[in-house]
Amino acid sequence: MTDAEALIIGAGPAGCAAAIMLARAGRHVLLLERDAEAREIVCGEFLGPTAQAALARLGLDPVALGGALIPRVVVAHGSRAARATLPFAGIGLPRQVLDQALRQAAIAAGAQLVTATVRRIAAGRGGWTAEGATAPILLLATGKHALRGAPPRPGAAWVGLKLHMTADAAPEVALLPFPGGYAGLQPNGTGLTLCAAFRPGALLPADAGAFLAMIAGASAHGAAMLRDARPMWTRPLAIAGVPYGHVARTTPPGLFRLGDQAAVIASFAGEGMGIALASGIMAAEAVLAGRDAATFQAAFAARAVRPIRRAGWAAAGLCRAPGLATRIAGWVPPAMARVALATRLGRLGFKDSVVHKLVLPDKGDHRSEALSRQT
Numbered sequence: 194m195t196d197a198e199a200l201i202i203g204a205g206p207a208g209c210a211a212a213i214m215l216a217r218a219g220r221h222v223l224l225l226e227r228d229a230e231a232r233e234i235v236c237g238e239f240l241g242p243t244a245q246a247a248l249a250r251l252g253l254d255p256v257a258l259g260g261a262l263i264p265r266v267v268v269a270h271g272s273r274a275a276r277a278t279l280p281f282a283g284i285g286l287p288r289q290v291l292d293q294a295l296r297q298a299a300i301a302a303g304a305q306l307v308t309a310t311v312r313r314i315a316a317g318r319g320g321w322t323a324e325g326a327t328a329p330i331l332l333l334a335t336g337k338h339a340l341r342g343a344p345p346r347p348g349a350a351w352v353g354l355k356l357h358m359t360a361d362a363a364p365e366v367a368l369l370p371f372p373g374g375y376a377g378l379q380p381n382g383t384g385l386t387l388c389a390a391f392r393p394g395a396l397l398p399a400d401a402g403a404f405l406a407m408i409a410g411a412s413a414h415g416a417a418m419l420r421d422a423r424p425m426w427t428r429p430l431a432i433a434g435v436p437y438g439h440v441a442r443t444t445p446p447g448l449f450r451l452g453d454q455a456a457v458i459a460s461f462a463g464e465g466m467g468i469a470l471a472s473g474i475m476a477a478e479a480v481l482a483g484r485d486a487a488t489f490q491a492a493f494a495a496r497a498v499r500p501i502r503r504a505g506w507a508a509a510g511l512c513r514a515p516g517l518a519t520r521i522a523g524w525v526p527p528a529m530a531r532v533a534l535a536t537r538l539g540r541l542g543f544k545d546s547v548v549h550k551l552v553l554p555d556k557g558d559h560r561s562e563a564l565s566r567q568t
């Protein structure tokens with residue numbers, strides 16, 4: 194394998210964003226990815242304004258890729274549901290479609306994408322080595338997957354499940370707490386995405402049918418959304434050990450930690466892909482400006498820590514007191530929009546980007562419907 198100016202491990206949103214930016218600037222980029230084709234992974238598939246702005250910067254439009262606009266949010270528990278207009282329009286898009294488009298953009302920019310499962314990385318005299326290739330810098334973008342030689346991350350036992358379904362759906366994301374965690378249910382352009390985060394020790398459903406029954410049993414709104422839904426897989430996709438709240442503040446010389454390796458926000462916020470894409474772009478900018486990895490990592494951590502902390506609080510409130518959280522969402526109309534804004538990484542200077550109907554904080558702009566009851 195030939196040497197490169199930058200080694201990137203993982204062709205998810207973080208790795209591809211960095212690869213596109215560096216390759217466009219003329220750097221020789223070697224992108225190592227274990228899966229030959231992009232595939233579905235556990236993700237709620239909600240693209241918020243940070244992700245949209247970053248994608249625009251990379252030359253991708255998720256709506257043109259078939260994504261569904263999502264201008265509203267509903268919180269529902271038991272017989273109650275509270276609905277609000279989001280302060281921005283989210284976009285729902287299957288991960289396989291997004292990740293494939295990102296890989297194609299990286300190749301088009303000039304990055305060399307090689308299928309390889311990296312077992313370990315090591316620092317040496319020539320820089321960082323992985324799978325026999327060496328480069329002065331390594332950008333670690335393996336998502337939640339650990340690697341030998343990489344800095345350890347705190348263990349955590351949250352589990353994520355995802356299921357795609359064929360169904361018609363209103364243009365809104367539903368946040369559905371259930372005993373043991375919370376789920377997001379939303380249109381994705383071709384059907385529905387159901388994604389759930391389970392607390393440590395929570396009982397997991399055995400198959401797709403049990404998963405749907407669990408969500409439908411937790412709220413009348415969830416049951417209504419799932420009434421005509423048909424699962425596309427017999428079992429949901431799963432991931433274990435999700436370290437919500439993790440923020441990497443330090444890093445060894447020459448090692449840039451991106452995406453979930455840099456920071457993991459509660460899934461409830463729908464901001465993980467925004468963090469991943471933004472970290473890839475910002476790391477590439479740091480490399481091109483000659484800044485070292487430690488400076489980048491500290492700056493990115495400082496940026497990410499507040500929205501991650503707030504998302505953790507909001508997710509804990511939703512899980513521990515779902516009935517109260519649903520009532521508050523109905524009693525205080527702008528509350529959901531405020532939480533949605535408080536859990537964003539921010540525009541990050543992507544001001545030249547076109548973002549779908551992005552409306553930044555304007556106190557009078559959050560319409561909300563009163564708490565409603567469904568049977």
Ligand SMILES: Cc1cc2nc3c(=O)[nH]c(=O)nc-3n(C[C@H](O)[C@H](O)[C@H](O)COP(=O)(O)OP(=O)(O)OC[C@H]3O[C@@H](n4cnc5c(N)ncnc54)[C@H](O)[C@@H]3O)c2cc1C
Nearest residue numbers: 203205206207227237238239311336353452453460465466
């Ligand atoms: C339950 C749940 C719901 C979520 N919902 C949302 C949501 O609605 N909106 C949102 O924005 N975010 C959401 N997220 C978060 C989002 O999925 C992640 O933050 C995002 O995918 C991180 O991107 P990444 O590029 O860092 O990693 P990934 O997307 O995981 O990509 C990592 C890549 O590295 C590759 N790789 C891994 N190990 C190796 C190796 N050893 N060698 C070579 N290649 C390797 C993988 O194959 C993969 O392609 C959710 C997460 C969970 C768990």
